[in-house]
Amino acid sequence: MHSVTCRHYIKNNSMLFIAMCCSILAFSQTIDASKIKEHPRLLLLQDEEKLIRNNISKSPDWQKIHLAIITECNEILALPPVERKVIGRRLLAKSRESLRRIFFLSYAWRMTRELKYFRKCEEELLAVASFSDWNPSHFLDVGEMSLAVAIGYDWLYNDLSEASRKQISDALISKGIGPSLTENKDTWWLKGTNNWNQVCNTGVAFAAAAVYELQPQRSKEIIERSIKSIRLPMQVYSPDGNYPEGYSYWAYGTSYNVFMISMLETAFGSDYGLTGMPGFLKTPVYYEHMVGPSGKPFNYSDCGTGADGLQPAMLWFADKNNDPSLLWIEKQNVSKDRFLVKSNRLLPAAMVWGKNIDFEKVTRPTQRTWVGDGENPVALMHASWQSTWDLYVGFKGGTAGTSHAHMDIGSFVMDALGVRWSADLGMQGYEAMESKGLKIWDMVQNSDRWKVFRYNNFSHSTLTVNNALQHMKGRATIMKHSNDTTFMHAVMNLDEIYTGQLASARRGIAIVNKQYVTIRDEIETGDSACTIRWAMLTPASVADITKNQMLLQQQDGNKKLTFYVNGLPGDAVLKTWPTTPPNNYDEENPGTILVGFEITLPAHTKKEFNVFLMPGTKPIAVKKSSLKPLNEW
Template sequence: MKVNRFLLLLFCLMVQVAMAQTDYVGSVTKLADHPRILLLKGQEVAIKQTIDGDKTWSQLHQTILAECNTMMELPQLERIKIGRRLLDKSREALRRVFFLCYAWRMTHQGAYLKRAEKELLAIAAFSDWNPTHFLDVAEMTMAAAIGYDWLYDDLSPESRSAIREAIVTKGIQPSLDSQYNGWLKASHNWNQVCNASMAYGAMAIFEDHPALARQIINRSVNTITLPMNDYGPDGSYPEGYGYWGYGTSFNVLLVSALDKLFKTDFGLSQQPGFLKTAGFMENMTGPTGASFNFSDAGVKGELQPAMFWFANKLNDPSLLWQERPYLTDPTLARQQVRNRLLPATLLWSNGLKISRLTPPKNTLWVGEGKTPVAFLRSSWTDPAAIYVAIKGGTPSTNHAHMDVGSFVMDADGVRWAMDFGMQQYESLESKGVDLWNMKQHSQRWQVFRYGNSVHNTLTVNDSLQRVSGKALITSSSATPLFMNATTDLTTLYSDGLAKANRGIAIVDKAYVVVRDELQTPSTEATVRWTMLTPATVKLVGTTKAELTQGGKTLLLQVQEPAAITLKTWSTTPPHDYDAPNPGTVRVGFEVTMPANTKTAFTVLLIPQKAGGQVIQTVPPLPLWPR
């Protein structure tokens, strides 16, 4: 009787779980023949027409083929982890398989088929795909799924069996184990990458395991909406540039594959803010080609294949203005062969003529959400244009730093105000750093690059920003002569300040203003204003500093308070686990504010070509155009 009651209870629980999941796939028992994932049978013809009709696409195609020829001489991948991760092997497996399978389908040269099959059998023979760090399993599964599906008719029965078995036992089945699938409840890139990859595995093996495949596809569509909620309302991606390139790209891979296979993406692309996120990514890169690398990101920009899907979906080729150099500049184009998703760029090219791309129209982009941001620029076409970007948000967001209120700035083709960005995780984890604890007093915030003192923001009483705080973009204006955005930083400094507001503006399309309006509580506060720069800094007075870099000059001028003394601080880190930071320095000033007082910091960043003509009095933030 007890056993029967247990079984009944278990059955009821399973029914409840099933009812909570929408059945998108329904009673589908048969899918289109292989290849069925992302690039259907016969769709190579359209890509060949695109290649034949545009020199840039032809060059990219040849670059991919040349890289595939290089792969022929590479040693076989082995299951060797770095720390707790197998991820570098999984990513390389995906890169090799995607490139080689693309080359085979486009040329039918047997060498590409043979090498792709060799890669697939090698990873299929691994003892496992490291489920304790499930991103490793995800990318390996996607590699195996694309290879299995795209080469299906040309693989031997023995190879098909081995690869299919690996997809099921080393990919999909571990995703059903609760000790490995915590990402199903995650609101960040893990959810997107893992769900997309498991769905690819399910699509690949559908005819052999239809019930399992339907379960996985339904689960992916149901649960990927959790991180997709974070794109609302305007498209800002809370984890920044690098993880947009990861999470959003895999999200697009899923949406595109569903749409190709089922003639619908089950409403995923219509999730609030998702289609708007293309605007976010386009604006994340300055005229120098460097990204606004807040949170865990690298400063270097890169080609984003997903942007081509967005451009097609929205019928807006101007979204690709920032992608253009990565295809048209021969040096940059060759560097893209490390991008494991590069073939998807051609899959989503849709006959587009790269030479006919036009620049975006808007020079101001503002997005709210978990990490509010504002991007301002004086021009899209002038390589010497001014670009300044500022972020709000909270340090408690996944992969966040204590960089709330921080900004970056380009002018005259130089990045003047910079962000270190991320430090490689293994370099910290291997030394026992408690890196993923986001609490206020976590060791994470002792990592030099992660604290607010090395970001272009404020430090109050030599203390950290509050993890529980959050800053919104409170106002903005695209007024050409005073383009601006403001943010309220008060909750980030609630231990030391009663009020903290920051505004940033491009004035007359010629220079930048950074203004902070602060108020102390019933105790005094010492506030430090800093800007991190790769330039050489020469202090030319108590309130002026001359920055030089690449033959260009920028004047940093403090208008108020008058009684300050500019200084510099080293970027040599204090711990042996910190990464070195050569060629950088912090410049700024400190002010001790008495209790119950108000003050304003007004700093001008004046490029050489501005000619020294600047506004004499910057108005208070409430009077800025809105």
């Protein structure tokens, strides 16, 4: 993972952002230490278990989640303690497994008071406390382990022996807090603006709050520093709640940010102004709209292809905003038992933050479009939230020059008939590339990063000019958009993305009358002729193909979609390209192909074309409005 500093932020607002960063770095925060609670003080106070038990007794949904956690705890009981094993440069897998075990077990202990959970949790705590260190050279490992040990120590505190308390608290101080005290190459995240800041600051602040009585002055300074520092990445939510690193890293960075706020509220009775940071309480709408009716997220940047399952942070946001409609996707996750207990290490937080939530009162969202500015602008459009037959489009602008970005500018995903038609390959495991010597965090035009097939524009549903990479310092902006259900659309200016390749590039995507999707491109060549490839990545197979139309199908032919191009030049035909990995470090991409066409245009030529994605096989009359110039959209 890579540090993203002020210089990577929005080109047009760079001076403003730098000024905001400088203002935050000069910000002074003082906490009222006299208000600190007794143990347990982190997330769930003494006797608040009864609120969760009450929820469980009244709601089959909450009972399901609780039983899923307890059942998993019973499996954890039989496992040997986590061992210190570094993979490449990361201890992160072990930190995350420790967090999962300790959080689950300490929850089970507080809810059931069964000693087997206490003893196993204590065993896990003592095991990681005995590690030589928590790998500060990759500080995320320290951040996650600190959160794990702080919660376990605090939630078991009143029943731990003096010897266990000392061994665990000593580890929090020496292995969690200690490595963060010196500003060096390992603590760059203190001035960073991405998820590292959120995760590391939260973990260290939890450690400080957990051992507060043992070193009150230093703990106070650490927590105040964390409140000040975490404001830097919180700036990226302004103005609309957009998160530039995408869906998966929203779940990571934002969840830790919520943990930070929740800890401050329970331990000190105040969030010290963090909740009110511009755009922060708007961000759950972005996250909810990022999931299509296929159940898959818009997985741009380094994002997985699957949904995250039940997201605890969304319960916190729904409660803070008093908006049950934010939980429409989460309600479906609960009804389908998508708890992901083997990987969702934060799941007990759902029980904590959801103690005032009644899933029966969750309502369907009414907002069909979500458009967010910021470092990576996106437009997210639902024709309806009624069912899995909903049409859905996610459309991305922004830049490849930000944290975890791909050269996917102008790309889109599209769902219809309950499945995904235009897709994204998503992330690739970092260790596989790093072990081959690739410098994937060097964010420059000729970086090794752009040799990776999943990262460059050759694998995305976008335009490629003269078989060249997109211009990574460019940024695509949303020119206009509309939530009119007869022609729901967004238009992006891609000029900077093709600097030196095209004189002009515009792309608009619309859902027309809730029936079909159209993608319109308007391009102008520069001083030389160029070949333009229009491509869409799809998990579908091609059932039939003619000059300007192909029939795509999925699920053994039970789901079909017509791909039709209006404006294709006479010498161009539709074609497919394989997604076979071109390099030995690239991951396989089974079950996917690229579909589209190539055209060669002379210098100083304007050209436009519309691609139509029409669900089913029945002919749909193309509305004239679908063929209008983008300036008339």
